[in-house]
Amino acid sequence: MQKSSPIGIFDSGYGGLTVFRSIAEKLPDYDYIYLGDNARSPYGDHSFDTIYRYTLECVEWLFDKGCNLVILACNTASAKALRTIQQKDLPLKYPDRRVLGVIRPTAEVIDNYTSTKQIGVMGTRGTVNSQSYLLEINKFFPEIKVYQQACPMWVPLIENNEHEQPGADFFVKEYCDALMNQSENIDCVLLxxxxxxxxxxxxxxxxxxxxxxxxxxxxxxxxxxxYLGRHPEMESTFSKTQKKEFFTSGDPKAFDEHASIFFGEELISEKMG
Incomplete structure (x- = not known):
């Protein structure tokens, strides 16, 4: 394992920047590399095998950049690729590297946000069809009833910067109504x-x-x-110069124009090479 490295953060596009923003606020001293696979996004409607292959390629690219830890800041990749990467690829090829997702941390604390023990989950078709949230939440809180709603139009609206326009209202209301029609006792909605x-x-x-x-x-x-508190052997490898690098598999100029909306500040990206 390298003595120092950035923390890698991966998403199929821009959305992971909302997670990266929160991570950087809590852990401002660390170095980070963000990779958005914009050329192949959105991931939501792809097959398990395709998403696994795309995700593994991006994780290995971040490993090659020196990242010992990669966060899959993407629900679809976490749902369809994380387990296979953790169980198959890491033990065989990267025993000293780690890949974490966003589903388990959310499932572990979801009980704090519901009184009725009925929650709604809104996600891509890939995340919803994987049943990952049903399975993970049931492990920790079998008494919680989970209702799911796929929202296939939301990511395209957001990635095309149409989410604030009046035209988005129809699709927002359509999916929200479809979720709430499943149960009148839902009191928590997970995005x-x-x-x-x-x-x-x-x-x-x-x-x-x-x-x-x-x-x-x-x-x-x-x-x-x-996690870093529980794994000092991993935490000690990270470099801490407050450096943030951004890469995209798509067009860097287009990425930069959209990314600031998600990250909350202007940034300059490079083409994934």
Whole structure:
């Protein structure tokens, strides 16, 4: 294992920047490399095998850049690729490297946000069809009833910067109504896609006031802080010069134009090479 390295953060596109932002706020001293696979996004409608292959390629690219730890800041990749990478690829090829996702940290704390023990999960088709949240939440809190709703139009709207336009209202209301029609006792809605926080203003207008709308950035960041505390042997390898690098498999100029909306500040990316 290298003596120093950045922390790698991966997403299929821009959404992981909302998680990266929270991580950088909690752990500002560390070095980071963010990789967005924009040329092949969105991942939501791809098969398990395709998402696994894409995700592994990006994880290995971050490993080659010196990252000993990679965070999959993408629910679809966490749902469809993480387990295979952890169980198959790391033990055989990268025994000293680690890859973490966003589903388990969220499932571990979801009980703190519901009184009725009925929650809604809104995500891509890939995340919903994987049943990953049902399985993970059931491990920790079998008494919680989970209702799911796929929202296939939300990521395209956000990635094309149309999410604040009136035209997005129809698709926001359509999916929210479809979820709430499954149970009138839902009191917590998890946004199980890292793009979806950008829809929060519209979601707050549609959902009743008593609904807890849960985003993942703060949860994943707190979980990472805890993880590093439990694994000092890993934590000690990270370089801490406050350096942030951004890479995309797509067009860097287009990435930079959109990325600031997610990250909250201007940034300059490079082409994944």
């Amino acid at each position: 199980a896609c890292t793009h979806y926080p950008l829809l929060l203003p519209k979601l707050k207008e549609v959902f009743p006031d008593y609904i807890n709308i849960l985003t993942q950035g703060e949860i994943v960041a707190s979980s990472l802080v805890s």
